[in-house]
Amino acid sequence: MSVNEKFAAIRKGLLEFLLLQIIAADKVYVADILKQLSATEFATQEGTLYPLLSKMRREGLLDYEWKESGTGPPRKYYELTAKGREQLRETREYWSEINGTVKKLGQK
Amino acid sequence: MNKVITINLDGVAYQLEEGGYDALRAYLETAATRLQGNPDREEILSDIERAIGEKFRALLASYKTVVVTKEVTSVLAGMGPIEADPGKAADPGASGAGAPSSASGQGTAGEERTARPSGTPRRLYRIPEGAMIAGVCNGIAAYANFDPTIVRLAFVLLTLVGGAGLIVYLVMAVVVPEARSAEEKAAAAGFPATAQEFIRRAKAGYYEAMKGFPDRKARREWQYRFKREMRANADQWRYNWHSYWAEHWGAHPGMGFALPLLSVLQGAATVVWVCAMISLLATGAVFGLALPANVPVWVAALLLCLVYAILTGPLKLARRSCYWGLGRPRWTWSFVFLADAVVWLVVAVALLWLAVHFFPQLRDAVHSLPSLAHEAADDIAAWWKAK
Numbered sequence: 001m002s003v004n005e006k007f008a009a010i011r012k013g014l015l016e017f018l019l020l021q022i023i024a025a026d027k028v029y030v031a032d033i034l035k036q037l038s039a040t041e042f043a044t045q046e047g048t049l050y051p052l053l054s055k056m057r058r059e060g061l062l063d064y065e066w067k068e069s070g071t072g073p074p075r076k077y078y079e080l081t082a083k084g085r086e087q088l089r090e091t092r093e094y095w096s097e098i099n100g101t102v103k104k105l106g107q108k
Numbered sequence: 109m110n111k112v113i114t115i116n117l118d119g120v121a122y123q124l125e126e127g128g129y130d131a132l133r134a135y136l137e138t139a140a141t142r143l144q145g146n147p148d149r150e151e152i153l154s155d156i157e158r159a160i161g162e163k164f165r166a167l168l169a170s171y172k173t174v175v176v177t178k179e180v181t182s183v184l185a186g187m188g189p190i191e192a193d194p195g196k197a198a199d200p201g202a203s204g205a206g207a208p209s210s211a212s213g214q215g216t217a218g219e220e221r222t223a224r225p226s227g228t229p230r231r232l233y234r235i236p237e238g239a240m241i242a243g244v245c246n247g248i249a250a251y252a253n254f255d256p257t258i259v260r261l262a263f264v265l266l267t268l269v270g271g272a273g274l275i276v277y278l279v280m281a282v283v284v285p286e287a288r289s290a291e292e293k294a295a296a297a298g299f300p301a302t303a304q305e306f307i308r309r310a311k312a313g314y315y316e317a318m319k320g321f322p323d324r325k326a327r328r329e330w331q332y333r334f335k336r337e338m339r340a341n342a343d344q345w346r347y348n349w350h351s352y353w354a355e356h357w358g359a360h361p362g363m364g365f366a367l368p369l370l371s372v373l374q375g376a377a378t379v380v381w382v383c384a385m386i387s388l389l390a391t392g393a394v395f396g397l398a399l400p401a402n403v404p405v406w407v408a409a410l411l412l413c414l415v416y417a418i419l420t421g422p423l424k425l426a427r428r429s430c431y432w433g434l435g436r437p438r439w440t441w442s443f444v445f446l447a448d449a450v451v452w453l454v455v456a457v458a459l460l461w462l463a464v465h466f467f468p469q470l471r472d473a474v475h476s477l478p479s480l481a482h483e484a485a486d487d488i489a490a491w492w493k494a495k
Contacts, residue, residue, distance in 0.1 A: 030159065045188025047139075050155045052191070054148035072165055073120065073158070 004041075011042055016052065017095065018042055020080065020088040023062055029075045053078065061087055112174050117161035118154050123173055128180030132160070139190040146192070160187065233287035234280075240424075242281040257417055264413055268477060368447040374423045375455035381416040382459060388412065389476055406484040 022033055030049055037043055056062050061084035064076040080088065113129040115122055124132065139156060143149040163183045164175050175183075232251050234243035245263055249256035266273025388394050388408055399408050 030155075031162075045186065046156065046159045047188035047190045050152050050159070050190075051143070051146070051148075054146075054152050054155070058148060072162060073118070076155070 015042060015044065015048075016056065017088075017091050019052065019056065020061065020084060020091065023078050024080050024085065024088055027077045027079050029067075029077050033078075056084075060084070110177070117164070118158040120161050120165075122161065122164050122175060124175045124180055125177045127177035128175055131177065131180050131184060135184045135187070142190045142192040152190075156187070156190070160184075163187075232284055234284050235287050241277075243286065244277055244280045244284060247284060247287070261410075261413055261417070265410075268409070368451050370423055370427045371448050371451040371455075374420055374427065375451055375458075377416065377420050377423065378455060379458055379462070381412065383462065384412055385409065386462075389480070404483060404487055406480055406487070409480075 018037070019033065022028060022036055028036075030046060030053070033049065034044065034046070053062070057064065060081055062078050062080050064078045066074040067077050069075050111126040112123050113126055115124060115129065115132070136153070136157070140149070140153060143152055146152065160183060163186070164179075167175055167179050167183075233247050235246040235250055236243045237246070239246045240260065245259040246256050248254070249259045252259075263273040263277055266276065384394050388405065392405055393399060394408070394412070399405070
């Protein structure tokens, strides 16, 4: 089992965290998100993203608004809610704790 | 050259090749099934449709108006499978370690996965494959999950008793549409469009789902559903068996010339059957062979029908094989069909002649039908009471 496979579950779990980060930076629509992720280890597809985004919206972490696009029908642009920003802050803290633990452990 | 189907994705029309349409429909159906129980199901589906539409639009130009099958499949591959429980890690052990605090899925894995495709809606069609006349009985049999021979017998009986069967049959032959495409044929029996689709689903779903169940009850419920679906599919295969056999067994060129001979045999069997029926109804004995005392006439008539169906079944199959054996349409076909038509004409004339020749008996037979029906009803009622 390669490292890549071993970490599949962890990457999947981290996806929500990354979405919060991406959406916090700017109002985005799904194609933007996919593009930003595509160059990374977290490259994903619409089939995963749409259900995850709708779950996060249901949990009150983010919201969307319709915006006209130049070429086609209107698109959904996502943005974070206050709760989403709070969640992002907590997750960042937690993540840096984990990171610290990973670095610290086993070192003398 | 391929057929083009126009579809509507979130309010915008697109033209797809038929194969691409099938693939897209299968994808959206799977998506809809996987999202069963998800409160945002409709919204996610329309998001998905819009995203697919956007990708299609990128492929089209003023001179290119149709999305071809290959493009559809590559777009769908790009979309990826719909994940029913987003944010939830595949391995339950890893999810605690890696997932952010809020990543808890809705509902149990069992609930998500027992939501199997519920099958195509059932519709009544005429099914020409393996049909005797117009495929009405075949269609009813597929619709009601019944043996077509029994449905045919019921129609024959209804026709014998006052002719209602014939009228109903003729009306249905005109009114009920014929199942032409693979989808219509699947809808006729209420099954997924292809066996491959079923096998794929079974392989993908069964073992994966067996792993993911939290408790025994959910597992047993799922097993039960799976078996039921398997059984339903076995029924379809049994039903398809006739046409399959004819297509794959003994279909080699040259057999077509046995067709007139087989027609003679089947014609003879039909004539004998009709004569036996007439003599039974008119005289209460089959060709002078008296029935045993305790066998009513209607039982004997039923038995005659059954024997006829059993005897001519193989003949019909052989005739079918011959048709397939003819291969592609060629000039030789016309001779074979001409000979076949002549044989059937002779049979029809013989039947007509018999009817005229035995006219008094035939009239007697027809007159005896209502009382025969009463007798049958009485006998059944008596048997029911005795039980």
